[in-house]
Amino acid sequence: MSITTPKKKLPRLILLGSLILPLLSACNSGPDTSEALSHLSRADTYAEQGQYRSAILEIKNAIQTEPENVNHIARLGELYLELGANKQAVELLEPWLKDYPQAVALPLARAYVEERKHLSAIETLALANPESSDEKLEASLIEAKAMRLSGDVDGAVTAYRDISANYSTSVDAITGLIESHIQQGNARTALGAANDWLASHETTPAVLYLKGLAQYQLDELEPATATLTNAVTGMPTSDMFLPLRGQLLSLLSRVLTEQGKITEAQVYGRILAEQTDSGAREQGEAVIAAIQAGNFDEAKTMLRDMRKLDPDNEQLALMLGTLSAGTGELEEGAELLSGNLDPETTPTRFIRASTMAQIDVGEREEALATLERAVKARPNDNDLLAMHGVLALSMPGQEAAGVTSLSKAISNEPDRTRLRIALARHYINNQQTEQALGQLRMAFTTQPADWASTAIYLSVLIDSGETREAEDVRDSLINGYGNEPQAVLLAAIADGRMGNSGPAITRLEKLTTDNPNMQPAHLALANLYASTDNSDKAVEQLLAAAVITPEVIGPLQQAGQLYASNHSVEEVQQWLGTVAETHPPLAPNASLLSALIHIQQGDVEQARTLLEPMANEDNPIGYRAYGQLLAAESVLSAQAEDYSTALAKAAEAIAIQPENVGFALLPARILITEGKNTEALEALQAAAETHDNHVAILMAQADLQMNQQQDQPATELYEQVVLAQPNNVVALNNLAWLLREKNNSRAIELASRASELAPEAPDILDTHGWVLHLGGNHAQAKPIIEKALALAPDNAEIQAHLKTINEAL
Template identity: 20%
Template sequence: MKGWIQTLTVGLLALLLAGCGDSIDDLMERAQGLQAEGRYESAIADYRAVLQEDADHAEARFGLGEVGVLAGDYAGAEDALRRAARLGIASDRVQPLLATALLRQGKHEEVLRDINPDIAGNDSLRAELLAAHAEAHIQAENPAEAAPLVEQALALDERSLPALVAAARLAQTTNDATAANSYADRALEVEPNSSAALLVKAQVARGGGQLDDAIAAYSQLLELPPLGISRGEQFNAHGQYIETLLIAERIDDARSQAERMHRRAQRHPYPNFLVGLIALQDGDVDRANEHLQRTLSAAPDSIPGQRLMAAVRMEQEQYAQAITMLQRVISATPNDVQARIMLVAALRMNNEERQANRVLAEGIRAAGDDRQAMSLLSRAAGDDIEAVIADLNQMAQTNPSVQRASLGLAQTLVTEGATDPARAMLEQIESDDESEDFTRRQYLVIAALQGGDSDRAMSEARRLVEDYPDNSSAHNLLGGVHLNLQDLESARSAFEEARRLDQDSVQPLMNLGLVAAASGDRQQAIRYLREGLERQPDNVPAMLQLADLHRRGGENSEAERWLNEANRLAPNNLQAALAMARLQLSRGNPEAAMEAADRAVAAAPDNAVALGLQGVARLEAGQPDAALESLTAAQQIVPEEPDLLFQLARAQGMAGDNAAARNTLEGLVRDHPGRLDARSALARLQLQQGDPDAALQTARGLQGVEGGEAEGALLEGHAHSALDDVDSAITAYARAVELGRTEALGPLVANREEAGVERPADPLEQWIDRNPDNPQARFSLGNWYLEREQYEDAARHYGVLADLTDRENAVVLNNLAWLYQQLGDGRALETARAAYSLAPESAAVMDTLGWIYFQTGDVDNAVELLGRAAAAAPDNAEIQYHHGVALAEDSQTDAARDALNRALELEETAAWSDEARAILNTL
């Protein structure tokens, strides 16, 4: 046994030591093969084995640097590549890789110092090295230096991946989303798996509110190795992906990704922050607290971490701690509007109203020209806006620069319709700056106009023109006041003067377009707006006005073209998104309307109009639960808006909550008695709920409102009919017909029949005599007679109906042929053949023609056609019966028995069932 163990041990040692004899050439060949297969760790081991034998092996050192770049070890790659260069590896091989290693480490200064595009021996390499210099300048926040380098690189090689990526990043840095997307797309054409290009695509789409596109790009990016971006960039991209999923309300996907990111880096602050954020959204405050504690332990100065922890403290009603954290956040980032608003809320919950107002006033002062921030802060002030204004005025006494912030707040208040405090501010503000004073007086005119004080608006506008007779904007404003007062000639004159004073200004042209539109000259309005857009092609408001003119003219495709352009130029523009949503709704395209409304809500989450349109689009798309969510949110913002209330009631009803819908409609009718749509919807809902007495009262009330008499009479008829008051129903339906509601004719005839009136269809006959060319009415009456086996009357109307439809309607001809056959009219066969020529695959048409063939003795054609009809409609009992009868006549006994038994299985008590059984007894 001992000898066997010794033999085995010697064998194992031989195996283990077999590799030690590999030559340097063998190791290099194997390392390069492993590198090509993507087995970077194994390749690194072999390159290092070579370097242990020969520390100055230039190719091994270069290979180690190249694999280091591929594997993301940029510091190690930099060292290996610099040593490879010193060992004689050509610069044109080293420099592209070294540039990448330096850029991934953020060493932009060393790129500019050590990477030399002049060493390149061809255009492609020079373009790549110029792109590296451009990337370095972008990292150093010097886009002006990067731009000419990108231009040179692309001129040398328009398909250079590094140059296209640099161009995309440069455009992204300068907020040119369209160009960034275009360059990224070109880069992806060159290399579909370019991580850098995908990252640009994802970030641009996210910034533009195109969440689905962003999610798709991030998802593809995260499946790739971090080539073209650093591991840190890929890690952060994972976090951005999760944040985008949250914005898109894909909470479950975001939660799954956050847990995955956290498992890979359990101590890193970013995944802990994201897990904490999701936990807080889930209402799990304890878990949110746990992960945010880890975030702040690893990154105590993290502003997002402190802000979110403050939110946790507010949920825990620990307002003092929340206040302390938020004060630190605002101290570090004075323009963090959301943190400031949270701080205001915490102070108010802590009964520190005075301090809350000061925080808002200070935020307004810091907002400068940021109108969005100003708007959010003014809304947060709410009913305390006058106290905030008082604090601003106090600040202005020691700091004159605050006057500018006060003017900005006044402009914001005017824009948001808070006219009274805005006018008070504008009247108090004093400024030595002529431009600021001109702006103040402009907004004073607008505020007066909004407040309904047209006399004050006119006098202020005229004084502005007197003081600034050569100022185009002053005349423009005066024209606007005239236009608002419908004084179109004066408005046109003022706008023409504004245009004369400033030939290059587009605004007078736009305003002249508005005057033309108000005058009813739509084509002239379009010409003015188009001329303005030729001078200023990116004027989105003009595009919106032009789209509206085309829409009003029924030119929906042209309207959509301009709205698409407006949305392309301003993907976050609220009005452009709203206009597109309205247009798509009017065109019956709810899916496209939803897409536009979603963008509007993303741009303005608290905008009631955007939420309302989103709700209506969802409703029209058959998503009542989602619609109810949007419309409820909109109604909470503007609780008394009648249009929103009506749509909310629709959503409640479609979602199955009829009690809530009825309550909403009853309130709407009570507060807005003139709403015909609400009264009508309420009456119909009451009928649906089985409450005809209430529906009757609502219908009668509807008839007392101007324009509601016809609808009210129709609904009164429905209510009486539901109450089995046939005579009253007949009276109400007759009145509805007199008032033009043709849909009352059917129930009128039905109630007359139920009441036993002789010739109950006479009202419909009389109506058709007055309207002989109405095919729908004849079709309804023809069917009414047909159902009652009054074949002559049915055939009379179907005959006229066939002529009205140019004998091109297969259903009409088929029914007429059947009626002719019942009446023994010789025209039955030719009429049935005409129907068959129009619809040769219709089972009903084949059955009619086949049965007529049978009844006229043409059994062969009957069997063939009826067989095809039976195969096409295997569950139609009468067709199976006809087929069985024809087969029996043709002596096909077994097939006839099968068809007749099948017919009786489907319908045992049909009018022909006894005949079918009799035939079966003979087979």
């Protein structure tokens, strides 16, 4: 129910505005002209008669006469609010707020709160300075409704009662109080408040509507019908379909239908239908039908056509954006959703779709900002709290806010174990084991059959040495859920990790026999067999797991790796051939693994024979393997000094796997081998742009420029690498070497870190000792260089450095 100014109040306000306008002329464009006053006078008359279209037209004419007069703007905004055109009021008033807050802040705050944007309403209300009694009443009503919208319904009830005590004739105060009682679920209290007010005040349709709603919720259908009929009869005549009339007709039609008075209900329903766009409704139903039938392209086409006719319709944009994002058109989806989304009012499902699309296109900060505003507006919406918490935990510097949101969501809904898991993972990543276990214990206590959270719980217990508690959890699974395969699986895995291999194997052998298609059980048993040096049985279990999902290469690849640990390459190839024969569904992946082995062995011709039939985008794994073949052929061609072929093969490999940084480095490495360092550097710069300055590419650039004695750009690149990877030993060492004379103290610090990370690397130790020597620390440098020489006794450069240091002592 909106905050409505009583019907007779608008003309009085407009007339009052006409009288005081000359006093406000210093704040705008000057006094009204006689032409503008004439328009305003006619607007007052039309509004009093319910001819709102004509009133709007007259005020717009006044604005056209005096376009800079903010009071005309505010007056039009008030009229929009009277008609329930809250969005139009917002769009009209917003541009004037900065320069004329005193004139527009109050009506704009009211427009915001009617749009359910309570945060914006309160923020805007802070700019107003209500002076008159009516303005103070309006401000109090806005604050009370904002309180109710924010979820503080008890506070709103108190506020509305205080307002009613001070303004006993205020319709908005009593309707706000009644609405708050209804929102609390106190329909009986709401009905009593309505009756008390009507007993001593003039009958008002807005109060009657809420009284009828309370009666309907109490299942008092006959009295509700009488009340709502009186309300409809009491509605003033107007040339526009007022929102309250629509609410009355809709509720009355529903009440009559539930009474079985279908004919009467249809009369009111027909009146209501005449005021709605039936064509748009039918189109919307067609879109929903297409989505339900899985015809997403058809649905998107219809939505795009509808938007051409109604480009400002936010709901259409949100639906199209959600559908586009969900069908892979991420950029369109993210743009439509974020561009038409209001964090304060947009339904949660659209906010979820928008933030997911923004994350997918790399706009994580924007997604977080949207969720922050949404959570602030709806602080008890658990879905929003969960989304904000999970995203914030993944972003540096936002972890505390993420913990706060997730903790609040968990407090609201303790049974949401997945939120506890998210919080536990955060604590685990930050080595806060006790806090993690606290969440996991609660999750297990609440829902022990949530196998995912129980699995993490057991894993953390075992990792942290809490074996007694892990044993208790294992026993409770066996005793309480002994017939549940997942429970038996978790108990067996826990036993295996705690060194109880015998019982674990026994349980898993029975589990796989009873549940032959339970892939996790086969994989767990394979791991246990492998850990107890029974590789043959482990391979058998991995093959059994592979057959369950033959299109997934992982289990077969694990089996091949395990088989290869104690067999020759030739034996592995023979084994793969046997697997293909005995398990036909595994034949494609067996051939693919065989091809990869051929690539590793340099037999690219045989690999090509196997991979060429798979080299298409419909077979993603085979296609990627073909990319590996092309990369290998590129390297072999470069070794044979066939550089043009090498570059062509590299380009083909990059086209197949454009995200592969190793492939991206191939052209530069080929050019370096060919001696074309300038072209190689250009290739590396292009690759860095494509791969967002990936550290591996920056390292390659820095190494090349250092070798070309381009010390300054090499230094800058190594600095970037060290910033991104503080423990990159090579970057630390090379940067220390470049700074050995320009900034010796920094060089010593870098070289010291490198030698701590790689204490047995002679080149690293040599750099450390030499920069110490250059800084005058000869005695400290000597043992370090001696150790480097002991590790590489034939290295002439280290020998020379040690000699120089000995001479300096």
